[in-house]
Amino acid sequence: MSTYNKMELMVCAASRELLDNTMVIIGTGVPCAAGMLAQKMHAPNLVIFFEAGGAGPMLPTMPVSVGDSRTSYRATMATTMLDVMELAQRGAVDFSFIGGAQIDCYGNINSTVVGDYRKPKVRFPGSGGANDLASLCKKTLVVTNHDKKRFVEKVDFITTPGYLQGPHSREDAGLPAGTGPYRVITDLAVMDYDPQSLRMRVISLHPNVTIDEVKVNTGFELLVSEKLAKTEPPSEKELRILREEIDPFRYVIGRGA
C-alpha cells in the first residue's frame, strides 16, 4: 500500500465527486487540483471554469490565481466574469467548489469576519465569487480541514448560503430551485446533507478515522448515515498523476505533510 498525506487524500476524495460531462466552476488550491485530477482519471470531459472568465482551459499547471493566464491556457474561451456567472445563473453549471473559514450544520459559510461586522476581530476577504457560485450552481462542494474552529454551531456571518436556516429557507429567500450544498470533504471524512433535515451527515470515514474522532472535531451535532462507508485510499495511479503531472512543486499537496 502506498503512503500519502492528508492533503493528497482530500484532493483524491474530492476529485471522485466530479462527474464526466459536467461543468464546474472552481477556485485555486485543492479544488483546482481535484478538478485536474478528475479530468485525468474518470472525467475527461469535465469542463472547468474560472470566475475571471477562463472557460474550458487545458490546464498546464496549477494556477496561483483564478484569473491568471493558466486559467485560459488553450481554453475554449477567454471571456468575462459575468459570462461565467450568467452561465451558472441560467442553470448550466453542475458543480461549484469553494473553501471558507467557518461552516455550520446547514453548510452556511463565513469568509467575511470573525466577531461583529462593524467591529471585526478579524477581517477576511469576504464573498469573492463564493456567494455567487453557491447561489447559482446546482451542487456546491466544500473542501476544508476538519476542526472545531471551522465546524461551528453558528457562523459569525453568513457570507455564502448553505441551506440557511434549514428546510425551505433557500426557496423562501428566493434562491434558484435545485441548488444547494452537496458535499463537504475534509481530512477526516466526507459529508453530505440529510434530505429531510438538510443537516450535515457523515457518509464516509477516511482510512483509520473513527466516527468519534469526527464528532469530537465538530462544533455541532453531526448526523451519521446508516450506510456509513470507508473512503477508498488514493490509488497508485491517482498519486502518480497528482504528484508528477498536477502538482510537481507541491503547492497544494505539500501543505498536507
Add this chain to the structure above:
Amino acid sequence: MEKMLSGQGENFLPFNLTEHRKSLQNKRYENKVTTVKEAVSKYVTSGSYLATGGFGCNRIASALLHEIVRQGKKNLGFSGHTTTHDFQILVAGECFDRCDAAYIVGLEARGLSKMARKYIESGKVKTTEWSNASLAWRYKAAAMGLSFIPSKVMLGTDTFKYSAAKVVTCPFTGETYSAIPALSPDVAVIHVHKADVYGNCVIEGLNNSDTDLAKASKHVIVTTERIVDNEEIRRSPWKTAIPYWSVDAVIPVPYGSFPGNMEGEYFSDEKHLQMWLDVEQDEKSYREFVKKYILDTEDFYEYLELCGGIKRMNELRAEELMISSKKGI
C-alpha cells in the same frame, strides 16, 4: 424568520440616471497620450470614487496605483471587486476611506495581507458588502444605462444584509430577485495589451469586468503594454474591448501590470509578492519598504529597476511562456 427586504449597507455612490446620462460625455477622437503623473493628477481627485480593472494580481494598472499613492490621494471611495495586490498598494497610502467589498485583504492562494487586514480592522474604512458577480453587475447596470439589474445572488445571507441591494419581485412572473444598484465610478484605471493614441484598447485574454467597467465609469485612464498604430485597430476592429469614446487618457507602460501577471506577456513575480507579504509582518520594515519602492521612486520605471529590471522581466516572460529562461529568449 422575517424576510430581509433591504440591505442596510451604505450606498457610497448613489446612482441617478439623469445625472449619469449627462456625465458620460463621449470622449473625443484625439491623441490622448499623456503621462502617469498628469493623468492621475488630472482625473483622480481626493474624495473621488475609484475602480481598478483586471483581476487583483492579473492585468492591473500598477503604475497608476503607485502614482495615486505617491501623489498622496486620500479619502477615495474604492470598489473592491476581485482586488488583491491593487488593494494592497492603495492600503500602503491609506488612500481610501470607504470600500465596496466583494474580495479584499487577501491575495488568493498566497494568503492574507496583514496591513490590508489591519487597515480594515482599524475602523478607518467604511465597508459595504457585495459578491464578485453583484459588483460586476453594478458596473453592467451603469454600462447599460439602467439604475439596477435583477439577480439571483446574495439572497438570504449576511452578505445581502450588509450590502446596499434590495429584494424585488418580478412584475411578470412573481420571481424573487436581489436588485443590484448601478455603480458609476468617477474614475477607472485599466491596463491593457494594446491601445492606439485615441484609446482604442485590445485585451488579449481574460476580460474580467473591464469592458463594462469602462462603459460605466465617468473617466477612464488606460495604461498599455504598447501603443499601436490606429491601422492595427482598424484591421481587426472586432478585437477592440474598449473603444476610444470611453477613454480619457492613454499611457504606454511596458510591464505595467508588474508584479502582476500579464497574459501572454509575463507571469506574476511570486517572489516579489511574497516579499511584500513578508515585510508587512513588521511595521517599521513595511514603512521602509513602501518608502523605497513607491514613495521615493520617481516613476514606475525606477520601481521596475529596483525589482530586477529587464533581466527579471525576461525571466517572468519565460515563466509565462513556460520555457526555460536559462537558454535565453
